[in-house]
Amino acid sequence: xxxxxxxxxxxxxxxxxxxxxxxxxxxxxxxxxxxxxxxxxxxxxxxxxxxxxxxxxxxxxxxxxxxxxxxxxxxxxxxxxxxxxxxxxxxxxxxxxxxxxxxxxxxxxxxxxxxxxxxxxxxxxxxxxxxxxxxxxxxxxxxxxxxxxxxxxxxxxxxxxxxxxxxxxxxxxxxxxxxxxxxxxxxxxxxxxxxxxxxxxxxxxxxxxxxxxxxxxxxxxxxxxxxxxxxxxxxxxxxxxxxxxxxxxxxxxxxxxxxxxxxxxxxxxxxxxxxxxxxxxxxxxxxxxxxxxxxxxxxxxxxxxxxxxxxxxxxxxxxxxxxxxxxxxxxxxxxxxxxxxxxxxxxxxxxxxxxxxxxxxxxxxxxx
Numbered sequence: 001x002x003x004x005x006x007x008x009x010x011x012x013x014x015x016x017x018x019x020x021x022x023x024x025x026x027x028x029x030x031x032x033x034x035x036x037x038x039x040x041x042x043x044x045x046x047x048x049x050x051x052x053x054x055x056x057x058x059x060x061x062x063x064x065x066x067x068x069x070x071x072x073x074x075x076x077x078x079x080x081x082x083x084x085x086x087x088x089x090x091x092x093x094x095x096x097x098x099x100x101x102x103x104x105x106x107x108x109x110x111x112x113x114x115x116x117x118x119x120x121x122x123x124x125x126x127x128x129x130x131x132x133x134x135x136x137x138x139x140x141x142x143x144x145x146x147x148x149x150x151x152x153x154x155x156x157x158x159x160x161x162x163x164x165x166x167x168x169x170x171x172x173x174x175x176x177x178x179x180x181x182x183x184x185x186x187x188x189x190x191x192x193x194x195x196x197x198x199x200x201x202x203x204x205x206x207x208x209x210x211x212x213x214x215x216x217x218x219x220x221x222x223x224x225x226x227x228x229x230x231x232x233x234x235x236x237x238x239x240x241x242x243x244x245x246x247x248x249x250x251x252x253x254x255x256x257x258x259x260x261x262x263x264x265x266x267x268x269x270x271x272x273x274x275x276x277x278x279x280x281x282x283x284x285x286x287x288x289x290x291x292x293x294x295x296x297x298x299x300x301x302x303x304x305x306x307x308x309x310x311x312x313x314x315x316x317x318x319x320x321x322x323x324x325x326x327x328x329x330x331x332x333x334x335x336x337x338x339x340x341x342x343x344x345x346x347x348x349x350x351x352x353x354x355x356x357x358x359x360x361x362x363x364x365x366x367x368x
């Protein structure tokens with residue numbers, strides 16, 4: 001049984017437990033997770049039906065048939081051509097799966113036109129979101145997923161080291177030039193695209209947590225936040241380091257960097273099964289608050305990472321979600337001083353039987 005079939009069968013077990021008749025997916029991370037087939041959303045009807053019992057059914061444009069059969073484990077692939085009405089084929093599948101009066105879960109990101117077509121064909125059905133059954137599966141990574149995440153983390157680590165080695169050569173580059181260099185190095189090290197554009201925040205730009213990059217020139221003494229990752233077999237890495245490429249940093253920077261380092265360590269140290277996401281957030285936030293910078297830590301401590309770079313579990317204040325073995329998430333405390341600089345340090349962790357496995361292992365110091 002392939003990992004994708006195994007996940008589909010687990011999904012069907014959850015459908016049965018929830019008294020739900022089927023989940024319907026369209027091109028998305030959920031579709032990839034269950035079928036192994038990856039495609040971007042488009043205007044043609046391409047849907048996967050996973051019934052509570054029996055075999056899943058693909059409805060695809062006929063120009064996709066060979067590709068879907070080659071890349072997916074699903075055997076029942078039904079097609080329609082551009083000169084046909086796809087709703088005829090759609091209605092046939094709905095009839096065969098006996099979904100007329102059932103409870104149907106649709107992909108959370110499904111385009112409205114496809115949802116509306118399902119509603120028109122199933123006027124008496126009850127509709128809800130696929131995340132009801134798929135999110136609890138995706139939050140616990142299996143061995144294949146963890147292997148991909150480890151390899152993606154290793155690629156990012158190699159690039160962190162190469163960027164740090166630039167030293168004073170980075171002085172005079174713009175943030176955008178350095179971001180382009182990061183993308184190129186990720187590809188050279190075996191990365192398969194990027195889950196988000198590299199964030200390069202130099203000097204005062206680093207005080208904006210989601211500043212991407214711009215035409216500001218990196219100067220001697222600038223703290224520079226570097227936040228980037230890549231994908232390997234669809235799974236991403238995501239790490240952040242804050243460095244000074246040359247010269248001496250501004251007053252107060254070393255203290256702030258040390259505080260953020262301590263907050264990251266405190267959060268990692270409390271990770272284990274049964275601890276809540278709120279507990280992890282509190283461990284990091286307490287260090288920063290005790291140091292007097294609580295009002296400058298202005299975001300959650302972390303987010304889950306899987307096929308999506310932001311997914312459950314979210315490491316946020318007050319969350320009572322208990323961590324489970326196989327959860328993967330970021331720990332990324334930060335302090336941001338407007339018009340001065342920012343500091344963020346981020347690693348990905350896997351919850352293990354007795355603690356946390358780090359997926360990043362590069363120097364977290366600020367000197368290069």
